[in-house]
Amino acid sequence: MEANLAIFQELKAQTTLLVEQAAAARAAEFEAVLADxxxxxxxxxxxxxxxxxxxxxxxxxxxERGRPQIPRPENGGGVVGEGACANWITDAKNRDR
Structure with missing residues (x-):
């Protein structure tokens, strides 16, 4: 049992060392590629x-944005560039509200 634990700890230490070496190699390669x-x-x-x-x-x-919607109440029209005013607005009892 203790032999397995010793092997595990040795493999864990090797893994840690390899991860550190891989990180250092990647950083060096990254800098070289970026400079190129x-x-x-x-x-x-x-x-x-x-x-x-x-x-x-x-x-x-x-x-590209559309034209601004500017109301024209002075001539009874709807919105600039939108054609005739809608019937529900035209037929309203009090349009000035």
Whole structure:
């Protein structure tokens, strides 16, 4: 039983060591890749559009807004650009309320 416990503790120590080594290797590789990408972006004058739009990523576009809805009570019309006034408004007893 104690032999199994010793083997388990040894394997646990090896696992911890390997996790630390993997994290250090990933950090070093990350820095190298990032430096390479930054150098190429500067060299070729790339933008995020060049990189991500061609990869199929949808970049955020500004939304075109409609015309503002401005009421026109002075001439009896409804809203600017919306055509004739609705019948339920036209037939109202007191439109000035």
């Amino acid at each position: 990408i930054r150098a190429k972006v500067t060299k070729y004058g790339l933008t995020e559009w060049n990189i991500f739009a061609r990869a199929g990523w949808a970049l955020v576009k500004t939304r």
